[in-house]
Structures are given as C-alpha cells and as structure tokens.
Amino acid sequence: LMELGRSCLLPNYRGGTAMFHLWSALAAYVAEHDVEILFGVASFHGTDVGALAQPLSLLHTRHLAPEDIRTRTQPQHFQSMDLVTEDQIDRRAAMIEVPALIKAYLRLGGFVGEGAFVDHAFNTTDVCLILDTARMNEKNRALYTKARPA
Numbered sequence: 001l002m003e004l005g006r007s008c009l010l011p012n013y014r015g016g017t018a019m020f021h022l023w024s025a026l027a028a029y030v031a032e033h034d035v036e037i038l039f040g041v042a043s044f045h046g047t048d049v050g051a052l053a054q055p056l057s058l059l060h061t062r063h064l065a066p067e068d069i070r071t072r073t074q075p076q077h078f079q080s081m082d083l084v085t086e087d088q089i090d091r092r093a094a095m096i097e098v099p100a101l102i103k104a105y106l107r108l109g110g111f112v113g114e115g116a117f118v119d120h121a122f123n124t125t126d127v128c129l130i131l132d133t134a135r136m137n138e139k140n141r142a143l144y145t146k147a148r149p150a
Contacts, residue, residue, distance in 0.1 A: 002030065004040035004129075030133060037069060038131040041117075042101045043124035049079060049116075052125055054094040056116060057084040059102070059127060062091075065111035066135075071128045073115030079125070081116050105129045109136045 004026075009018050030038065044052050060081035064070065073079065095103070102112075113128035 001037050001039065002033075002035045004038055036133055038133070039071065040129055041126045042099060042105070042129050043119075043122070043126045044097075044099060045124060047118045047120055047123055047125055049083065049118060049125065052097070053083040054089060055097040056081040056125070056127075057086075058089050058091060058094040059098070059112045060114070061086045061089065063106055063110075063112050065113055065130045069111070069130055069132055071113030071130060073113065073117050073128070077117045079116040079118050081112075081114070081127070102127065102129065105131055 007022065029035070044055065046052065049056070060083075098106075108131060110129055110131040113130060117126045119126055
C-alpha cells in the first residue's frame, strides 16, 4: 500500500511537463517497490454538498471502488455521495465539475471510496481515491508509464 499526500507546484509549473515528471517518478517508484494499491484524498472546493450533488453522485454511481478495496468514510463524518439518481445525472456537466486530479485517477482506472468527508476547516469536500495497479488495463498502464515524448 502507498498513501499519496498533497503536492504543491507554483502556478507557472502546473500541468504539462511538471505533471509528467511527477507521474513518471511515481510510476517508477511503484514499479521498483511492487506497490499494489495507491490511495489518497482529493478535494472539491467548498462544503455545499447540494452544489456538489451532481459530481459526487456521478463518482458514486460510475466509479465506486469494488467491495474488496472499497474504503468508507468513518460513520461520524460520513457524507453520502449518492445524492442524485443515475437518471438525473447530467454526466457531461457533472464531469466538468470534477477536479482534474480526480479525473486523472479515473483515467488511470482508479476508483473512489464510499462517502465523502466535508471539511469545514479547509472549505473542502474530500473523497478517497484508490488505484489498484493489478486492475489497470494496458491502456491505463500506458498512460501512467509512457515515456516522455521527444
């Protein structure tokens, strides 16, 4: 298991090459140390769960982790993410609201745990991300480990 914490980059270095280097180094470390499961928290800005109902529901409905690796928010802090029925989710609009880090994990074949944590102190709504390297398909693995283009 490997927990991934927060990382910060100056605004001028976000995206592109810097992200490539971060992901490449992470992939190398995971391979070298035979890490099977990566997990960590990612945040939505704000604590208004009603305003986040669409993206949270989309994550719960479409990207919930399989039971054998599913984390669950502690009961005293549990905020359901199953707020809107699947037929009421505007998938495109909801995905636009999903933060880039969460989208990156989903593209790699990652999942979310069950329930969110509303962190009023930091003005965020947090979800647990889980990436099982054994469940990554070759397309996902290629995104994660590909060599840097010339």
